[in-house]
Every structure is written in C-alpha cells, then in structure tokens.
Amino acid sequence: MLLASERAxxxxxxxxxxxxxxxxxxxxxxxxTRKALEYLGRPSQRFLFDYGGWYRFSYLSFxxxxxxxxxxxxxxxxxxxxxxxxxxxxDNVQTFYVRQRTAxxxxxxxxxxxxxxxxxxxELDQAFYSVQIDNxxxxxxxxxxxxxxxxxxxxxxxxxxxxxxYSRRGIGxxxxxxxxxxxxxxxxxxTPPRENNIDFSVPGFxxxxxxxxxxxxxxxxxxxxxxxxxxxxxxxxxxSEPVPPxxxxxxxxxxxxxxxxxxxxxxxxxxxxxxxxxxxxxGRSYGxxxxxxxxxxxxxxxxxxxxxxxxxxxxxLTRPRLDLxxxxxxxxxxxxxxxxxxxxxxxxxxxRNFLHFGYIETGYMLSxxxxxxxxxxIGGSIKPLDFDLDLKDNLEVGxxxxxxxxxxxKGGISDFRANRPLNSLGQEFDAYINYKVLSDVFVNFNYGxxxxxxxxxxxxxxxxxxxxxxxxx
Numbered sequence: 452m453l454l455a456s457e458r459a460x461x462x463x464x465x466x467x468x469x470x471x472x473x474x475x476x477x478x479x480x481x482x483x484t485r486k487a488l489e490y491l492g493r494p495s496q497r498f499l500f501d502y503g504g505w506y507r508f509s510y511l512s513f514x515x516x517x518x519x520x521x522x523x524x525x526x527x528x529x530x531x532x533x534x535x536x537x538x539x540x541x542d543n544v545q546t547f548y549v550r551q552r553t554a555x556x557x558x559x560x561x562x563x564x565x566x567x568x569x570x571x572x573x574e575l576d577q578a579f580y581s582v583q584i585d586n587x588x589x590x591x592x593x594x595x596x597x598x599x600x601x602x603x604x605x606x607x608x609x610x611x612x613x614x615x616x617y618s619r620r621g622i623g624x625x626x627x628x629x630x631x632x633x634x635x636x637x638x639x640x641x642t643p644p645r646e647n648n649i650d651f652s653v654p655g656f657x658x659x660x661x662x663x664x665x666x667x668x669x670x671x672x673x674x675x676x677x678x679x680x681x682x683x684x685x686x687x688x689x690x691s692e693p694v695p696p697x698x699x700x701x702x703x704x705x706x707x708x709x710x711x712x713x714x715x716x717x718x719x720x721x722x723x724x725x726x727x728x729x730x731x732x733x734g735r736s737y738g739x740x741x742x743x744x745x746x747x748x749x750x751x752x753x754x755x756x757x758x759x760x761x762x763x764x765x766x767x768l769t770r771p772r773l774d775l776x777x778x779x780x781x782x783x784x785x786x787x788x789x790x791x792x793x794x795x796x797x798x799x800x801x802x803r804n805f806l807h808f809g810y811i812e813t814g815y816m817l818s819x820x821x822x823x824x825x826x827x828x829i830g831g832s833i834k835p836l837d838f839d840l841d842l843k844d845n846l847e848v849g850x851x852x853x854x855x856x857x858x859x860x861k862g863g864i865s866d867f868r869a870n871r872p873l874n875s876l877g878q879e880f881d882a883y884i885n886y887k888v889l890s891d892v893f894v895n896f897n898y899g900x901x902x903x904x905x906x907x908x909x910x911x912x913x914x915x916x917x918x919x920x921x922x923x924x
Contacts, residue, residue, distance in 0.1 A: 453792060464556070469516060469564060470651075471557070471788065472818065475684075479810075479812060481668060484532070501537070504535045505534040506922045507532045507922075509919040510528075512526065524562070533554070535549065543585075544582060546581045549577065550578070553571070554572040556570070576606075577605075578727075584600035601628075606620065607625075613667070614794075615728070615821065624638065629673070633673070637669075638665070649790050649806075649808070650705065650791050651788075656705070660691075662688065662689075669683040677716045677717045679711075679716055700737075700739070700740045707806065714727050722766065724763075725758045729756075730758075735751060739795045743797045751802070755781055765896070769834055771835065772832050773831040775828050776827070780807070780861070783804040789868065794878075816852070816900060817855065817913075819865045827854040828853050830849070832847050845888075846886050848885075851880070853880070856875060857869070857906060877901065882897075883898070895919040895921070900912055901913045
C-alpha cells in the first residue's frame, strides 16, 4: 500500500516527511565537505593570508514516493556546490576565517519536494575569529600559563563526544583548554537564522526557521596513554515560535538536557580502536493535541542512547580496516515521528523518545535518525594501491551491512512508512569508492540498497546512487 493515511505522519503533509528524510540523508555529504575544507594554519609563517575554493558536482538518484504518496518515484537531482574561503593568520596566534556557500540543486521535472525544479542556496557558511590565548599572553605580554587555551567566536562548526548529541554549525562562543590533568570545552551557541526547524510540524518551520540555544561543557582526562574517558553536559532551549499560530496545537517547545559518559582509545592489540558513549536525556516536551486533545501541560522527557564502535586496521598490504558499530536510542509508543510535536507523544505522559541534534551515519538509503532505533553495522575498507608509495592513499573501497530494528514496536521512526507495530525494519548494503585522481581532483561513488521488512507495509527494495566530482583550488 503506497498511500499512507494522514495519521501515519501526524497531520504533517507527506511530502514534508519525505523531505525531512532526505535532509538528514544529505547531512553525510555536508560532513564530508566540512572535513575536506577544514582550515589548517601554517605555523612556520608569522603572517599569512590565504584563500581558495572548492567545487563539487554530484549526480544523485534515490527511490522514493511521489509528492502525493500515490506512486513510486526515482528522484534524480544534480548538485552544484561551491565554497569560497579566506583566512588570515597573525603570528600563529590569531585566525580570521570566512567561507561562503552557494549551492544549486537541479531536479528532474517534478522530482523536487517543492514547487519548481531548482533550489538555490546562497549563505554564509562559516565566519569566526579564533585566538590561542596562552600563545598570545606569552608572545605579547611575556606571561606563561600552565595550560593551553583557545577561544573561538562567530559562526562555526563544533561537536561533543561522538557527535550524536551535538554536532552542528552555530553562532556562538567556545573556550577550549588542555592541561596535564584535564581537558575541557565550554560553549554557547544558537542556530543560524532561517535554518529549517527540526520539528516540521511547527508552522513556519522553513520560512521562520528554528531558534534553539545550546550550552555545554565537556571534560576529559588525558592521563592514560591509550584511553580517554570523558563526560559532557549539554542544554538545549527551544525559543522557536509558530508563525502563524497553529489552530489546535498551542505549544511546540522542546527543552532538553543531556548527560553523557564516554571512553575511547586503543585496546591491547595495536590499531584496535574502540569508543563507547552512553547518554541520558531529560527535559520537557509538549504532547500532540491534534490527535489526543487534552490540556497543554508539558510532558517530562526520559530517554537514553548508547553508541559503541570497534575498529581494527591490519598492517598488511592494502591496509584492510574492519569496522563494527552498534547504536541504540529509545522510542515512545505514542510517537509517530521522533522530531515533531504534532505526531509526537500523548499529553500527560512521559516522552521516552531520544532526540539528538547531531549526527551518526545510519546508511545511504534508509538513513534513519537514531530515535526509536537499534542499528548494527558491520563492514570495512581496503586501499588497493597500497603497493605504490606515491599512490597508496589515492584509492579506497569499502562496504557496509546494516541491520535495523525499532526499540518500541508501536512507535514511529523518521521514515513514516514504518508504521506497522513490529520491531523489524530491514537491512541495507552500502558500498563506496573514493579516488584521488590528482592532488586537487577527487571522484566518489556511493551505492546503497535497503530491503524493508516487518514494520514496512511496502517490501520493495529501495536504491541510492551518488557520483561526485570535486575540485579544490
């Protein structure tokens, strides 16, 4: 059955639910872009002004439903993504950095989630000032500190722990410190203007965006040679307002607190790396008045998540890497959607759905949020040109297998089509090829296929394909 009822996505138009899935799916591409563009200063130079650019052309196709949810559709788009940046480094102490993003999404006719076949985004990607406080005091005032300190302010990207709770671009300030006894990070940030609200049921989620404020502290202990324990606390306050007001739902606020404990490092075998992170979420949300009625009193949040990973790199030809990951986040039996208020938990109950503001890779095609989800991932990669010293890092080939289950059978996940009260979601196979053609030219291929099972009414497999060509200049 292709056409889902309105209840399947909590009165939010189905095309928005499809778009929400795609938005999270493409976050992986944005993270790869940020990694490629990470600015590294040149400490050997006292004064440096540098600038450059990055252009990626991508061809993307994926199986989906049409905007009326009445038929299957293979959506096809071509993505032109241009980033221009400039950086000024003073004395290897102060850094000024700015980056502009221009992106054109060219869809096949009627494949876009919105009216028209093209989307043009022109925005300030990052703009920040950073100063190494200890170096500045030593260089300019001959004052020595017993620790390293770095301050950053502006619009920049940062993350906490594994990046699940908080991993995003924001406008704010950050102070980092490193010492023999403790490393710390403390920050405050708010979402950039006009960023789509994570809650698609809020009127004006796109035109008005979201206004969320984050405060956090991260502490880690550097005293062990092969292990690093850490703790974090993150507060998220929702200041978004529905514009115009919703005719039934009067409150959409979602205020959450996260407490995390983690441990990462290398086990007793060389190149056998691990990480484990446990997270407790508390706070308040508001129940769904559209479906359940009732008073608009806040619900308490009580949720948790865990993420574990084990990676082994073998010191042999092609440098095989094996990767095992398991992650779990709790769900709520009344929720049809993990991010939305309309389609959310029932009023007067405890909201047990875990909602994160970061990212964890969950596959190319299904790409669900880690909410009401259990995920097992097994895979790895090789470097086929490892026999050549000049080319050994130029080619990487990898495969992954995913197995998905709901945490709570009656609850929903980010894909509204998994609306049957069954735990089994399905499995996925992904493969990729990354090839460095020249020092500044890269080619990437990604393929994924998801096979739905019990919780999905439609059992036909869905495919994802992405081919990218990247230039750095």
